[in-house]
Amino acid sequence: MTINFKQIEDKLKAEAKRLLDEGKVSIVLAYGKGYDEKHPMPYVARKTSDVENIIFNEFCTANMARYLVRYPRGTKIAIAVKPADSRAVVQLIQEDKVKRDDLVVLGIPVYGMKNFKTGKTIDSKTTCGLYNPVLYDILLGEEVHGQPVISPYGILADYERIGKDERWAFWKKELDKCIRCYACRKACPMCYCDPCFIDQNKPKWGEKSPESHGNLMYHLTRFHHLAGRCIDCGECSRACPVDIPLYLFHKKVAKECEEMFGQAAGMKIEDKPALVNFRVDDSDKILE
């Protein structure tokens, strides 16, 4: 089975039009034209006439859940979500940043998306590798079945094999490349703190200059703030202009979290975030 992007686009347009016409939502978060076909942009439709500008193709990688927290609480929003994005919506509902009742989730079952910067296919190496959204009200297309199920943690095998010192050296080298543009945190649907700890100066948590100290402070803290919350959409790594493989660390933390607490972030709406929920039988491995 191959993904029919045109069909998804048509359904997305039709549903967006219907929801806006019926007054069910006041905005639709979807994708629109960029400066060329291979570079689509996040798009917000507010009127029926906006709907014709909506598109969907294999380069529509942005996680629209990132924009949810921008609108005042109570705004009725329809949001187009790919499998990983739907986990972000679930996680945001769990964290009470958005209300389930305010959302109409337009699920897109899809795989074979492509990175618009490199043209490479995006798979479970850099994302969670799901084929179907975990939450939706309306499914745009048919659920994908019969594709090989690949663990999102498979890529970690090589990474886990290397020793502690080597791993430290690896991250120091990678994080030294950071230019502190903060595209990673801005592209991340879970990074909604205002202000972010790194922007505070009373107290000052980390240096502003792009050197080892500040870079480590920023990234290691961000990695840990996302423990049990990262839904593995891979947007941070794709947003990064200097190609730091941020997904590796997030996947590693997500894996440990899943092993310890038995749940992955944003999979079930009735779960509580792993690090918020206390259970007597929780693993104490973290203390060892």
Added chain:
Amino acid sequence: MKKITIQRISDLATQLMAKGTLVAPVNEGSGFNFREIFDAKQVDLNFYNTLMSPKSAFFPHTEDFVRYDKNKSVLDAQCVELNLKPVFLFGVRPCDAKSFEIMDIHFSGTGAVDPYWKKRRETTTIFGYAFDPKTPADGADFYSTLGIGAADPEGSDILMMKKGDDLLLKAVTPKGENLLSSLNALTDASADEEKYFDDTVATGKSFKTRFTCVDDKVIAKKLEDLFHKTEFWEKISEACLSCGACTFVCPTCYCFDICDETLFSKGVRRRVWDACMFTDFTLEASGHNPRTKVYQRLRQKICHKYSFHIRKYGVISCVGCGRCTRNCPVNIDIFSIVDQALKE
């Protein structure tokens, strides 16, 4: 005019390294960047354009001004002096070479002279590197719209150009002339090659990247009129994440912050790049922030480059290199925004 075969480019690099510091494009896997060269073989001219702009050669991301010790007297604080060897900035694209002239306005042209910028500019010889007007542009850049040719020599001391397996080098300034004549890794170019060089510079003028007819004054006025039309700015900034990727890769963004950074008792007062896209960029000590919304910040960026800058200094603060577009995580394109503004 001189030439060298591209295969022997490391000979040229070695000679330049003997004379001073060589900063040239290096393939870093995820893209090319200007780096100080320690091994002549690293120099690689097989790139379209670098990921980061060459502005950091004169305006580094972090520049230390004063070093101090908190346990000692203020009088013991040490100013950081620049002791530079001659620097050779190798392989700068014509649009980027142009950006240095725009940056000069801010760092040495409007009364206050930045000694660090000035010193770096004086010690650096710029080797421009023409785009090939016979191969199409990559789709993101739009320098021709801003009147910059694919092989313009302006801004360079020496302009380099590929011709088959050869690299042709022609001096543009007396500084470049002096340097060229002292490099014995180079051989003299033939009259044919000289003609090819001049022809390419001429064809480069009419080379078209993405193009819109833009008159500086018209666009400046248009944006000024649009300034208070909030709906327009809200619409174009709806996708903007408000990260700093576009400003950090930009060759003409020059905003910075001065901050003190300390480790135990040792401290340093330094200049660090800042970006108008960050929320805390305009945060005042009182807690008031005049630009809390994304649209206000994006509007500032566009209007600064295409309107205020023209009104104040007479030139657009953009060279159309396309880096902001190429590196935007959500594909916001400054060229399209200006185009849309013109159609409003």
